[in-house]
Amino acid sequence: MRAAFSEALVRLAKADSNVLLLTGDHGYALFDDFRRECPAQYINAGIAEQNMVGMAAGLARAGFRPFVYGLSAFIPVRVVEQIKLDVAHDKLPVVFIGDGAGFVYSHLGTSHQSTEDIACTRAIPDLSVYSPADRFEVTACMNMAYQAKAPVYLRMGKSDRGDVHVAAPQVKIGRLLEVTPGKAGDITFIASGAFVRTAMNIAAGSYPDAAVWSAPFIKPINSKHVASICEKSRVVVVLEEHSVLGGLGSAIAEIASEFAPVRILRVGVRDRFSHRCGTYEYLLQEHGLDRPAIEQRIRDFLTAN
Amino acid sequence: MISQTKTFDTKALRKTVLDMAYAGSTVHIGCAFSIIELLAVLYRNHLRYPENDPHAAGRDYFVLSKGHGVMAQYACMRELGWLKDEAFSHYFADGSDLKGLSDSRVPGLETTSGSLGHGFSVGVGLAMGAKLRGTDQKTYALVGDGELNEGPIWEGALFAAHHDLKNFMVIVDENGYQAMGRTADVIKLGSIQAKFESFGFDALTVDGHDETAIDSAITQHWKSNSQAPKALIARTVKGKGVPFMEHNNIWHYTRLDHETYAQALSAVAGSVQ
Numbered sequence: 187m188r189a190a191f192s193e194a195l196v197r198l199a200k201a202d203s204n205v206l207l208l209t210g211d212h213g214y215a216l217f218d219d220f221r222r223e224c225p226a227q228y229i230n231a232g233i234a235e236q237n238m239v240g241m242a243a244g245l246a247r248a249g250f251r252p253f254v255y256g257l258s259a260f261i262p263v264r265v266v267e268q269i270k271l272d273v274a275h276d277k278l279p280v281v282f283i284g285d286g287a288g289f290v291y292s293h294l295g296t297s298h299q300s301t302e303d304i305a306c307t308r309a310i311p312d313l314s315v316y317s318p319a320d321r322f323e324v325t326a327c328m329n330m331a332y333q334a335k336a337p338v339y340l341r342m343g344k345s346d347r348g349d350v351h352v353a354a355p356q357v358k359i360g361r362l363l364e365v366t367p368g369k370a371g372d373i374t375f376i377a378s379g380a381f382v383r384t385a386m387n388i389a390a391g392s393y394p395d396a397a398v399w400s401a402p403f404i405k406p407i408n409s410k411h412v413a414s415i416c417e418k419s420r421v422v423v424v425l426e427e428h429s430v431l432g433g434l435g436s437a438i439a440e441i442a443s444e445f446a447p448v449r450i451l452r453v454g455v456r457d458r459f460s461h462r463c464g465t466y467e468y469l470l471q472e473h474g475l476d477r478p479a480i481e482q483r484i485r486d487f488l489t490a491n
Numbered sequence: 492m493i494s495q496t497k498t499f500d501t502k503a504l505r506k507t508v509l510d511m512a513y514a515g516s517t518v519h520i521g522c523a524f525s526i527i528e529l530l531a532v533l534y535r536n537h538l539r540y541p542e543n544d545p546h547a548a549g550r551d552y553f554v555l556s557k558g559h560g561v562m563a564q565y566a567c568m569r570e571l572g573w574l575k576d577e578a579f580s581h582y583f584a585d586g587s588d589l590k591g592l593s594d595s596r597v598p599g600l601e602t603t604s605g606s607l608g609h610g611f612s613v614g615v616g617l618a619m620g621a622k623l624r625g626t627d628q629k630t631y632a633l634v635g636d637g638e639l640n641e642g643p644i645w646e647g648a649l650f651a652a653h654h655d656l657k658n659f660m661v662i663v664d665e666n667g668y669q670a671m672g673r674t675a676d677v678i679k680l681g682s683i684q685a686k687f688e689s690f691g692f693d694a695l696t697v698d699g700h701d702e703t704a705i706d707s708a709i710t711q712h713w714k715s716n717s718q719a720p721k722a723l724i725a726r727t728v729k730g731k732g733v734p735f736m737e738h739n740n741i742w743h744y745t746r747l748d749h750e751t752y753a754q755a756l757s758a759v760a761g762s763v764q
Contacts, residue, residue: 236642237646240609240610
């Protein structure tokens with residue numbers, strides 16, 4: 187997934203000399219290829235994210251195509267106002283890459299964990315929010331972010347959980363991607379990022395007739411498409427490595443409540459910080475997001491009505 | 492009717508500010524009056540807009556980072572013919588375009604400000620872009636002294652010096668006041684010139700109401716062979732030009748009534764540079 191990101195960035199930069207990579211002193215080995223292939227297009231802005239985003243706005247106004255890279259806890263969360271005012275307000279073509287979203291930095295604590303970034307960005311007008319699940323979706327999202335010529339936040343979370351698609355899917359902005367076909371009238375899983383894999387595993391093990399959809403586009407999201415999926419579902423389970431407040435689950439619930447009411451279980455980080463540290467798997471357990479805990483919640487949800 | 496005088500006469504600019512502030516019943520008059528001479532010199536002698544086009548690709552960039560002074564910039568843009576007289580007589584009318592703080596959707600305003608500490612970084616990005624392109628475009632960012640409280644300015648200063656952005660000039664409107672009082676009482680700044688010098692800027696300090704001195708300092712900066720970014724610290728008076736507004740921070744917030752409007756007009760008409 188990270189290799190796909192690096193490959194896309196280098197490819198876009200080599201094809202368009204206006205593409206610039208700005209990093210807030212992050213991405214040590216990740217940008218080796220970029221620095222070798224496109225050294226003149228690489229800017230380490232230092233540990234100064236606010237200035238970096240303001241500069242990206244200035245560079246975009248001068249005709250450049252900045253990709254601004256940082257950890258998701260900082261890009262976008264630390265710089266929400268710069269994104270809103272300096273970039274989104276003028277629909278400037280700046281792509282923000284927030285790496286390590288969710289609990290990737292499970293040992294480092296709250297400063298490096300990012301489970302509110304989607305909520306922080308979804309409400310900013312004219313800013314798109316992408317959350318790819320595997321290398322195919324990363325490539326597609328990078329291409330679309332470049333082609334959009336508009337502000338995009340691209341969220342990169344846990345990146346080593348393998349492909350969810352068998353080949354590059356046909357991607358259309360705002361539409362969900364089917365990763366496991368299901369039977370109408372059964373459970374539907376909708377997930378983004380690393381939790382698409384979780385949804386696939388749960389469906390394969392316990393709900394063989396359930397459909398699983400990946401949502402690489404949190405915003406814009408195609409309401410009609412979401413509604414059509416909800417209409418065919420007995421219940422919908424949304425999974426994400428993000429707060430249940432303001433993320434994908436919220437977006438699906440907002441659409442369903444208006445166009446296709448259905449019971450929706452939102453699985454994500456409840457309104458809490460991590461208390462302790464440990465492996466990624468440990469931290470999922472602490473938040474009740476390990477597979478057994480999620481399966482129990484689904485069973486409870488299904489029997490609750 | 493579009494004005495085409497382009498003299499940037501400071502009495503006329505102040506009158507325009509008073510007229511629009513009275514028409515719109517707006518605040519921030521003192522913030523605009525401290526930068527009148529700075530803007531007059533910049534627009535008259537330095538800023539290059541090919542074909543008088545505020546969007547011209549090869550233009551110099553002027554970023555009003557302290558958006559609270561935007562009425563002074565509107566007054567200059569009126570002289571350039573970029574804004575119509577109706578925009579001034581209808582200032583703050585429902586559905587009008589000119590806001591109380593600078594907004595990049597207005598042709599001629601390069602950034603959206605009012606939230607402070609943004610324009611400086613945008614300016615650094617514009618200057619970096621010009622350097623990468625190899626153009627001779629110059630970028631000016633005008634910040635308030637109170638605005639120097641904002642951290643991103645110092646992040647941007649480090650970056651500008653590290654990258655030898657000799658095409659970038661920050662102009663500090665050192666009027667000694669911020670929203671709640673004197674800068675010396677709120678967050679003391681010490682020597683602004685020394686601060687920018689320590690960050691790697693070439694810095695000069697001038698009387699911010701002496702047009703000849705401002706012009707000379709800007710020219711001196713650009714004539715320098717130094718690779719360093721430039722700082723021009725302009726010692727100014729908040730509310731300059733109207734005695735009852737000068738050094739009186741209440742004119743950060745106060746609206747003109749019929750009487751104070753008439754008094755201010757009279758003071759501006761009689762003021763001598």
